Amino acid sequence: MTLFDPPAPLAERMRPRTLDEIVGQQHLLGPGKPLRRMLEGGRLSSLIFWGPPGVGKTTLARLVADLVRAHFVALSAVTAGVKDVRAAVEEAQRRAPSGERTILFLDEIHRFNKAQQDALLPHVERGLLTLIGATTENPSFEVNPALRSRARVLVLEPLTREDLRNLLTRALGDARGLPGVEVQPDALDLIARLSDGDARRALGVLEVAAEIARPVTVEAAREAFGRHTPAMDKEGEEFYNLISALHKSVRASHVDGALYWLARMIAGGADPVYVARRVVRMATEDVGLADPAALRLSLAAKEAVEFLGSPEGDLALAQAVVYLALAPKSNAVYTAWGRALKAVHEVTAPVPPHLRNAPTNLMKSQGYGRGYAYYFDDPEGSFAQTYLPEALKTSLYTPSNEGWEARVEGRWTKLRELHSSFRKD
Known part of the structure; x- marks a missing residue:
């Protein structure tokens, strides 16, 4: 560095030089904790550091290399490729005869594709390279299972x-x-x-x-x-965590929680149309027929978002989210639909003849539609008919005691009794 070179940023100048200078991560580095025990015992295995930005993943990797006196090769998966991995392997092979270990630190390891990750496998397997990967994304989804099985995943937490x-x-x-x-x-x-x-x-x-x-x-x-925007990776796990928090707040009828997580998503740059689609899903899954207006309002909010864009359309989303949080809740239709789909796979039977469509004389001659009782002409006969395959005896839908469903529960009970009482079998 010359007299005229700019100084390093404060974060670089203050990078910890020892484990004791690291702030936070005491669940890994405190006395008797996993990483501390491993390093104090002189052992070293391949590791994957998973955590949000700025929590010390790179610093910790460098300190690990210093403590075990290993040669440290740092690559970023954003710019590196298989050629760079080969160069690291060749360097490790030159150092191995003297007993020197080589640590390959691969930042943003989730950006390596499957083939690039596979290129690491044989060298990690035979111990030529000790891999330390760093990622902000969930390794369960972003790191190949074969590579993940050869490395210990350590979770780094945001600093308090x-x-x-x-x-x-x-x-x-x-x-x-x-x-x-x-x-x-x-x-x-x-x-x-x-x-x-x-x-x-x-x-x-x-x-x-x-x-x-x-x-x-x-x-x-x-x-x-500047303008503070909450951190959110629109393609990463945090994005889906925010969606989950919004959905669960609505489901629990916590209005403030629902508004807060919605605001976090919008302020973080989430696509309002995508959020609107998820709000429609909440209306059908968690409110359902307890308040049939919830779906109409959610669809109207989606239309407003598409028509107005952001930020004008964001208010329509907020209105829908507050309505859903306040609405009575029922997952009766959601549950019934799941049962119906399961029943379809368990019971496969032809449509009973009296329920079949009979637009031609040939079909009628084959018995299609024969014996069908038209409700408006013969209500009792209509109730006496079967509407499910004979092998399917289970009940799929049961209304909740919330909102509109609670009001129609009596009619549902009466209809079931009618269908049962007029059945001849």
Whole structure:
């Protein structure tokens, strides 16, 4: 580095140099915990670090290599390919005769396709390479089973606000950081709160805020953040976690929870039309016939989103979500439909002759439609007929005691009694 080179970012300067400097992850690094035990015992196996951005995956991989005195090769799956893996293998082969181990750190391992991941297998299998993969995505879905079975998955958690506050305080008192810079306590709390458990983000915001104002104020911290948008990978697990939180809040009739998770998704850049489709699903799955208007309102919200776009259409989504949360709940139709689909696979029988369509004389001569009792001409005969295959005796639909279904439960019971009483068998 020359006199004119820009200094490294604060997050890079404050990168931990020992395990004890790592903030958080005590479930892995605390006394007697899995990773600490492995390293203290001098053992090393292939690992996959799974966790959100800025929680120390790369730092931990480098420290592991230092502690076991292994050669460290770092690749990013965003830019690397099989050729780079081969180069790492050749380097490991040159070092192996002297007893030196090689750790291949593969950042964003989920971005390697199946063939690229398979290229690692033989070298990891025979121990030439010790793989440490880092991913923000669930390895169960993004890492090949064969590779996953040869590596231990360790989950890194988002840093707590207290963790981030300790990290920021350390940066203000460390010669590598921002010694002498004063920060108002409320500004420090704000940075810790809005950084979403991401150490890199917290340190980056602190560095920018220190350039805006000295001492660092709440206003400077907010300016350094810019427009704060909650973290959300629109293709990743967090996106589906947010959908799940929204759906479960609606199901539990928790209006504030439903609104909050909806806002998190919209603010995070989720496609409003996709969210609207999920809201329609909630109306059919969890509200159902307890409030038949729920489906109509949800479809209207979807139409409003498509017609108006965002942000104008977002209010229609909010309206639908509040309505669904407040509505009585019934999954009776959802459950009945599941039973019907199961019954179809268990009981396969031809349509009874009296229920068959008979548009031609030939069909009528074969008995199609024979004996069918038209309800408006012969109500009793209509009730006496069978409408299911003889082998299917189970009841599929049972109304709940919620909303509209509770009001029609008496009619449902009466209809079942009529169908039963007029049956001749």
